[in-house]
Amino acid sequence: MTYDERVAEFKAGIDAGRKVEAGDWMPDEYRQAALKFIEMHANSEVMGALPEGTWIPRAPTLKRKLSLTAKVQDEVGHGQILYRVAEDIGKTREQMFDDLVNGRTKFHNVFHYPAETWGDVAYIGFLIDGAALVNQKALLDASYMPYVRAMRRICPEESLHLRHGEQLVLELVSGSDAQRKLFQDAVNRWWQPTMHFFGPPSKQKDMLIYWGIKTRTNESLRQEFFTTYVPKLWDLGITVPDPGLAWNEERGEWDWTQPDWDEFWRVVKGDGPMTHIRLAQRKTVWDTHAWVREVFAGIPEQPAA
Amino acid sequence: MPVWEVLGRRTEGDPFAVVGGVKAPDAEMALLLARETHFRHKEGVSYGVRRRGEGHIHEGTWPANELGGVTDRSYRRQEGYVGVGAQMKRVHRELAARGLVVRGPTPPSTRSSRDDVDD
Amino acid sequence: MTEDADPRLALLLALADDELIIGHRHAEWTGWAPHIEEDLAFSSIAQDELAHARLLYGLVGAMTGQGEDELAFGRAPAEYRNAVLCERPNRDWGYSIARQYLYDTADAVRLAALVHSAWKELADVVALMRLEERYHLEHARAWFQRMAGGASATARDRLATGLTAAVGEAMAVFEPIAGEEALVQEGVLPRPSEDLLSQWIAEIGAELEAASLDFVLERHASLGELVPTGSGEMQGETALAPPGIGHREGRWVHDGGFVGAGGRRGRHSDDFEPLWEEMTSLYRAHPGARW
Numbered sequence: 001m002t003y004d005e006r007v008a009e010f011k012a013g014i015d016a017g018r019k020v021e022a023g024d025w026m027p028d029e030y031r032q033a034a035l036k037f038i039e040m041h042a043n044s045e046v047m048g049a050l051p052e053g054t055w056i057p058r059a060p061t062l063k064r065k066l067s068l069t070a071k072v073q074d075e076v077g078h079g080q081i082l083y084r085v086a087e088d089i090g091k092t093r094e095q096m097f098d099d100l101v102n103g104r105t106k107f108h109n110v111f112h113y114p115a116e117t118w119g120d121v122a123y124i125g126f127l128i129d130g131a132a133l134v135n136q137k138a139l140l141d142a143s144y145m146p147y148v149r150a151m152r153r154i155c156p157e158e159s160l161h162l163r164h165g166e167q168l169v170l171e172l173v174s175g176s177d178a179q180r181k182l183f184q185d186a187v188n189r190w191w192q193p194t195m196h197f198f199g200p201p202s203k204q205k206d207m208l209i210y211w212g213i214k215t216r217t218n219e220s221l222r223q224e225f226f227t228t229y230v231p232k233l234w235d236l237g238i239t240v241p242d243p244g245l246a247w248n249e250e251r252g253e254w255d256w257t258q259p260d261w262d263e264f265w266r267v268v269k270g271d272g273p274m275t276h277i278r279l280a281q282r283k284t285v286w287d288t289h290a291w292v293r294e295v296f297a298g299i300p301e302q303p304a305a
Numbered sequence: 306m307p308v309w310e311v312l313g314r315r316t317e318g319d320p321f322a323v324v325g326g327v328k329a330p331d332a333e334m335a336l337l338l339a340r341e342t343h344f345r346h347k348e349g350v351s352y353g354v355r356r357r358g359e360g361h362i363h364e365g366t367w368p369a370n371e372l373g374g375v376t377d378r379s380y381r382r383q384e385g386y387v388g389v390g391a392q393m394k395r396v397h398r399e400l401a402a403r404g405l406v407v408r409g410p411t412p413p414s415t416r417s418s419r420d421d422v423d424d
Numbered sequence: 425m426t427e428d429a430d431p432r433l434a435l436l437l438a439l440a441d442d443e444l445i446i447g448h449r450h451a452e453w454t455g456w457a458p459h460i461e462e463d464l465a466f467s468s469i470a471q472d473e474l475a476h477a478r479l480l481y482g483l484v485g486a487m488t489g490q491g492e493d494e495l496a497f498g499r500a501p502a503e504y505r506n507a508v509l510c511e512r513p514n515r516d517w518g519y520s521i522a523r524q525y526l527y528d529t530a531d532a533v534r535l536a537a538l539v540h541s542a543w544k545e546l547a548d549v550v551a552l553m554r555l556e557e558r559y560h561l562e563h564a565r566a567w568f569q570r571m572a573g574g575a576s577a578t579a580r581d582r583l584a585t586g587l588t589a590a591v592g593e594a595m596a597v598f599e600p601i602a603g604e605e606a607l608v609q610e611g612v613l614p615r616p617s618e619d620l621l622s623q624w625i626a627e628i629g630a631e632l633e634a635a636s637l638d639f640v641l642e643r644h645a646s647l648g649e650l651v652p653t654g655s656g657e658m659q660g661e662t663a664l665a666p667p668g669i670g671h672r673e674g675r676w677v678h679d680g681g682f683v684g685a686g687g688r689r690g691r692h693s694d695d696f697e698p699l700w701e702e703m704t705s706l707y708r709a710h711p712g713a714r715w
Binding site for chain 2 (some may be wrong): 063067084172230233238
Binding site (some may be wrong): 069288 | 453456458460496517571702
């Protein structure tokens with residue numbers, strides 16, 4: 001069989017629902033697409049730890065100090081699981097981390113923004129986690145089985161985080177006027193990045209869908225998010241800052257206003273409000289702790305060049 | 306840096322199954338890290354690690370009841386969030402009574418749960 | 425606070441505030457640790473310490489009627505009774521590991537005594553804490569051995585630097601509690617702080633010596649005059665100076681006593697107020713709020 005014939009056979013298998021294991025033969029395109037997607041997901045988990053992590057020292061009760069620490073710990077844990085999956089495809093974790101801190105690889109747009117208030121912590125815990133869960137449930141049908149198994153471990157933890165986030169929101173909206181305002185302000189600031197999170201309207205040929213790594217379009221996931229969360233926000237007296245957002249009974253979907261996609265591209269390419277500072281801080285820790293990696297590798301340290 | 310497969314037994318009598326992997330310099334550190342990365346939510350009753358490419362399983366010594374800690378961990382388990390759904394309904398009712406709920410058409414699937422609080 | 429009138433309160437607050445403040449510092453590594461699996465492992469230690477603080481504040485609350493959040497976040501800086509060691513910033517991983525090792529070995533010595541306390545409620549809480557502290561010791565020693573062990577000269581150097589910086593303040597974990605004699609007489613504190621300090625110095629001295637790191641103890645010069653510890657009296661305005669450390673008859677020992685007032689008297693370093701400000705500002709901005 002020629003390489004092209006093998007690729008065609010592989011693709012036919014994907015279309016018929018065949019799953020791929022780590023040791024299976026796979027086209028170079030498939031390998032690269034899977035690696036890039038999973039690496040970005042792993043990067044996003046570890047970068048996602050940072051906005052909420054800044055509120056661990058400031059949490060207003062002991063119980064929330066603990067629950068927020070545990071939640072951020074879980075995000076790091078998800079990164080650990082996903083880097084392992086990506087590593088087995090063929091790139092070391094050290095190389096992936098080095099690429100991340102030096103700005104050579106990407107992570108989700110939402111983690112380029114600051115968590116300004118406790119309202120933001122509640123928003124992230126309920127709606128960003130909610131958006132992530134919509135995506136992650138869809139990934140349970142992905143063609144690459146090691147990734148599917150990782151999702152099977154991640155999704156239950158993410159569901160727990162979602163309930164935690166919901167609790168944070170409920171306390172704010174049923175609290176003082178100042179607390180309600182904290183949450184409404186956060187919604188007003190985070191709504192556009194959340195719309196961006198699902199990605200632009202899907203391209204005609206989306207390679208990730210072609211290879212079965214993603215199984216649903218960006219738009220379908222965003223619609224599911226609206227259906228799940230907009231009625232809940234409205235029930236809590238919280239408005240969404242999109243005057244064009246409305247359920248269209250005729251078309252059976254939500255109308256909404258396209259956000260500024262230029263901002264989305266600027267952010268994911270590395271120019272978000274917090275991108276530089278977060279990566280710089282990570283890079284400092286990475287560069288100054290090479291000795292930890294040496295201890296863990298058991299390799300005698302080379303003198304600095 | 307060596308990769309160690311992490312193995313666990315979910316309940317007594319199960320065989321060891323691979324549940325993930327960690328990177329560590331040696332078996333002792335691998336066991337410590339495996340415990341905290343893969344068993345802190347009490348995902349199993351016993352644990353072990355096996356260096357990639359080797360056959361020997363190094364078994365962990367911590368007993369099942371101490372995996373994941375012994376002080377109150379409800380904040381990171383399901384039992385800590387029982388009642389969130391009921392709380393949502395209660396808060397919705399209170400806010401509806403104050404006239405704060407936002408009105409607007411929603412998909413059919415969401416309607417029944419919202420209708421019961423219409424004033 | 426009137427804990428000076430009740431030494432039991434002073435003891436509880438010292439223990440609880442140590443756990444709260446060091447838990448707070450450890451938790452700052454969550455998301456940042458230099459090895460991703462270790463990030464998770466260390467975050468569990470942070471959560472343990474915060475959980476222990478909650479249990480201890482519960483005992484305080486049973487005496488004073490205050491809630492755990494009021495105690496953790498609602499007091500003025502001078503009312504906190506933690507050792508200064510706990511409030512120091514994390515610096516780098518070398519310092520943080522050195523501090524974790526010194527704190528948890530010291531904690532182990534005092535908890536081993538307190539588990540026999542005549543005050544049953546405290547003894548029960550301590551017994552529970554010790555099960556989790558066992559992990560902290562395992563963790564500290566695992567890192568200690570690997571950093572001291574020679575795989576990386578830089579690692580060994582970072583550990584030594586961290587230990588040198590922290591060991592004096594670690595001794596102050598054993599700064600006597602106000603009114604300690606009464607607690608010792610009642611059996612609430614089964615052994616005086618000075619006794620516990622002695623034991624701890626001997627133990628870590630031996631471990632450091634075995635790793636050829638005892639020079640960090642020798643660098644800790646004696647600053648205090650030879651005054652007895654445990655006098656329980658306010659030492660006025662002088663900042664705490666711990667005893668020196670010496671080596672006699674094959675054993676590491678402390679020389680002299682504590683001079684001045686430290687964390688146990690509510691006297692903190694310059695690092696405490698910024699920590700307190702960050703830790704308590706949201707709580708204080710919304711009095712009575714639920715979160």
